[in-house]
Amino acid sequence: MHRRGHGIGAINKKTLAQAKYKDKGTEIAADQLSQMAKQMEAFKGYLEDFASKHKDQIKKDPEFRVAFQEMCSTIGVDPLASSKGFWAEMLGVGDFYYELGVQVIEVCIATSHRNGGLIDIEELRSRLLASRGKKSQDISVDDLLRAIKKLKVLGNGFTVLPIGTTYLVQSIPGELSMDHTSVLQQAESNGFITKTELMSQLKWEDERASRALNFMVKEGLAWVDDQGKERQFWFPSFFPYLKSANNS
């Protein structure tokens, strides 16, 4: 009996078939890729259309802007990357954030004599809104964080410190260490802190607490008050907060 599929011919046939499958496979993959590329192209086109159509809304509405930013970042487009890029031209968003950045610097410098270069982000926002006038677009905390992030290229002069539920914007050159940030976090609720509180809350030794607090006095971030039971260290950057808390 002649059994089929066992000769040299059969092996050749098999390899040929495999090669053909492979060819077909790459063909399909390439097809899909070009389809995908087409879809992406179309999507980008729609996004562009969308952006130009809703330009005003994107510029005016902070929530809308956040959503748009997120969408852009998931498909790998950074509308802020360059002020010359398509997005900036289309929306002017690049300029928007740079402008905001400059205004942030202005406010921080103008208030630094009082707060030593630390400002609560809500206070910053309300001051910005006041100085920009009523007619200009509303700005959100997210916008501010983005604008401040853009200031990083100018060196580490501007940093955002997350403190509890809010943020503090630090506009003094030089960095606060983890210890100093912890002190701020502890002082947030009352606006002040004493060394004993600090030692018991953070389990710090006397030396460590003293050093952190004295640094903050030296940098003009903290004011001292000796008329209580123990020396209190006050942080003017928390004052607008306390005021509103007392009034309500």
Added chain:
Amino acid sequence: MILKQSKPPDNQIQPNSDTRKKQLEAWCSLILNYHKHKKSYSIDVTEILNSQLCHNKEIDRKLSLDGLYTVLDELCRTGHLEWKDPKTKKQCLVMWRSPEEWGNLIYSWILSKSMTNTVCTFYELTNGEDSEGTEFHGLEKWLLLRAIKTLETQQKAEIMMFDDSEGVKFF
């Protein structure tokens, strides 16, 4: 309203020199505004120390005597304040507006009333019916005299002495 915003550390002179500078600025303008508001031209150290200005009962904080002197000395330096007796430093004169500024204010009022080339007594100027409602109504005599002297140097006024009172002629 300014006082309400006061925080405990405001009542203590700060050790950090930069912070202290800002603090003194704030205190100086507070004291000047306070006296402007009250139209008061003198400060008694003991009195002010116990007033609401230096003693904030709400937050139980006081500006100490030393602290007050630091602030007052700063005001002296900027020319807003003069000790009646620099040795005892008990009372002082406060000028929340400089004599030149008072002079200009008075002179422009005189112009607006076309009272140049006429003679007014000091009393008329600061307590007369005509000047009621002006800012210099009730101005103390020592300060009025200084204000008019600045006008004299600009040859806009001349002080005249009568038998029982003093007057001034404006040009």
